[in-house]
Amino acid sequence: MMYDMNRRDFLKKSGAGLAAGIASSLWFDLLAHGKIPSLSSGLFEERFGVSPEDMRKILEIALSKGGEFSELFFEYRILNSVRMEEDIIKDSSENVSLGVGIRVLKGLQTGYGYTDDLSFEKMKQTALTAAAIAAGMSGVSVAKLQENKLKTQTYDMMSPFADVNLASKVELVKEAYNAAKSYDGRITKVQASLVDEIQYVTIANSEGLLISDVRPQVRLVATATAQDKGIRNTGNGNAGGRVGLGFYKNTLTPTQIGKRAGEEAITLLSAVDPPAGEQPVVLGSFQSGVMVHEAVGHPFEADGNRKKTSIFWDKMGTQVANPTVTIYDDPTIPNLRGSLNIDDEGTIPKKTMLIEKGKLVGYLQDRLSAKLMGMEMNGHGRRQSYQNNPIPRMANTVLAPGDATPEDVIKSVKKGFFAETYQGGEVNDSGKFTFSVNKGYLIEDGKLTKPVKNATLIGTNVQILNEVEMIANDTQFFLGTCGKDGQSAPVTAGTPTLKLRQMTVGGRK
């Protein structure tokens, strides 16, 4: 009888029978009836035969050469995508990623190994590889693993995408596509795609931690190209987060996302080149979170401060920004793209203040930096996958709102530049940054006038922190994928509309 089989056998035998239901997700059975399995280490035991006792043994082997701390990061991730282009559904894919990363710490040193084979022998071999970073006798023993069950849920698990059939996903993509295409006769090309994933993680470490998380993530993107009189421009719309199907019914519909792409592409057809040079700049709330993330988030990650490569490493407790500026990172805000029940080291995250009224009060910590700096962990140790060691990362970074209205902020500028949407940005360790603005506006006599394309904003994080003059009350979140040390991580950053006294705008005039 099916009910008596253990899950592993059940899956082996399910084969063709279950697939007939067009399970859009490979392991549809895990999510049957819309119920995400309880947050326990059971998944890796039931599915792949890795028991907590095996985990403890591997942790011990990892410490056998003198390591001080060992950790296992099990990951099982299923990512699905659907893409529409040239009026047809061109492509769909299903991608499975399974493996374990084994980390050994000794002082400042990290040994890391990973494998996609969860057999005990292979894990043992990987643990020995990671263990080799340390040399000497083992002085540390592994504590008894105590399963820590999560009490709070930071994700919207009401209608998870892993449970949504492909036909419904195709409908969402078509709706966004058609909304962009029909926005204006000058829209010549549209692409729309939906990418959803579910990530199961179980983390065990030599201090006895055993904790698991199931993380949904989805994003619907539309890109529109408009063409008129030899001029071509593209616009984008996208929305998602750790949400389910309900998000696209109740919060932001595919039609709205598609229209946004169409509208941006059409507006840019009449855009002018930016006025180059230093000038007052207003950052709109729609996507300027990217500036907060890049310019004033990265320098507060603990690793750069521990290694004294961030310019803020010796500034704790001092005034580093204009007193109007308060910045924090909060992975516990529900349902956002960067939200987390636990970080990738198993730490339960906290809202972490970075700058309070201009004063530097905290760094984003992972385990290694927190220990070496003698500070508390705050749940910001993240990794791209089991193939990467965790590093301090942002999750949902927020510049706190002020009292002004966005209109007041714009009204206060006689001549300047308004940045609305971005193509991307980059900051180096010295704090120099560059952002490419996809769509901006000229500000003339306190009003937004002509749309602007091809602008670049350039400056330093110190400058941005000190030149904030006015902050509005209209916070919006930007969806991003952050790259650091070759690892990408889903994040958001939120900001209200704000004014910078002076910033360099690059352009072609």
Next chain:
Amino acid sequence: MKNDNLIKAAENLVAFGRKKGADQIEVSIGEGNEFSLDVRQGEVERLVEAGSKGLSLRLFVAGKMARASSSDLSKETLEKLVENAIERAKLSSADPFAGLPEKEAITADTDKLKMWDPAILEMSPEMKIAAAKKTEKICLSEPRVKKCFGASYGTYTGETFLVSSNGFTGSYKRTACSSGVYLQAGEEPNLFDEGWGDSSRILANLESPEEIAAKAIHRVTRLIGAKKVETQNVPVVVESPMTAGLLSFLFNCINGTSIYLKQSFLEGKIGEIIGSDLVTVTDDGLIPGAAGTKPFDGEGVPTRKTVVIENGILKSYLMDTYSAKKLGMKSTGNSSGPNNFYLAAGTSKPEDIIKSVDKGLFLTGTIGFGMVPTTGDISRGAFGLWIEKGELAYPVAEITISGNLGQLLKGIEMVGDDVKFKDSITGPTIKVAEMTIGGK
């Protein structure tokens, strides 16, 4: 699973897919071993060693495509993925251009392509650690270097297998080694980050710790004291690594997908003059020992030499099977992207190019995004050295450069003789007639 079994696993999965209803199916498996380490302040800070495998597949049912991939290579998972993909394909739309390429024989002699160097496999971890430590030590002995972000060393060995229902079966092995260091110089608040790294398929061709350290030190210390300049239009000398950045943007503008989607300003320009007569750009997957060399692309199409721009005239796009069919052309063996995509060397010495400029920018680095294929517009943060009367006068930073790739290609006035095939996209130092510098 042993490597000789991987090809068998791919063949079995192709047969399974055909049996289950796929008209065409293609399975590729990659198997690799990674070793990488970072040294900081004389100690190994991080050491990673791992082996991994991954499978990806594409299949077609009545002209409808679906794809899948997995790092879990268990038979039950893979067969389930094929079954799911067949069901998904049925919900997709029929596309008359979709399908696998016709089988073509591989004529290249894999041994002569020099993709594999046993010396890389024989290198001990201690040798790699010693190389990184030496690189860092040399850098830290330079008083003008404030900080070292760490020196790294890495090696990679891997094998790629491809089996297709059109009858193609192929595989090749590759090695790679790399080393680099990243530094900070200057005084607060005017700090500068720069570094240098090198990579190679052949160990003997990798730059020594001394060479890498010397280049990194030179690159960061030449920025000390950088200032902004006034906003102006001037000639720009683009240092070789930055030329590669421009070429990578050019690749986005001439690849078949951008063309059939009409997302490139170069769409419909075959046969037209799009650059100065000094501009010859080629993709060649068969250069022995070069970074992007491989006998066949991701669809089993043999790689080849394709002239993209010849003396300024656009000759060909770079295409995979699908985009080629859409454009009524033939695949150029570029389904995996650029092979070795390069701007051919000219005759000028880089120092003579700088000498030819009365006032302008020697561009050595950019940050940020800002290249739009639909228009060719470029707008990025930049730094480098200011040229006055043919001499490098002082460093500049916190400026932007902007221009348009179309105008820039036409404005190439000099091409250097310094092309190296260390990256799959590469080019020499060039001089561009004019770009806009955004500064004060």
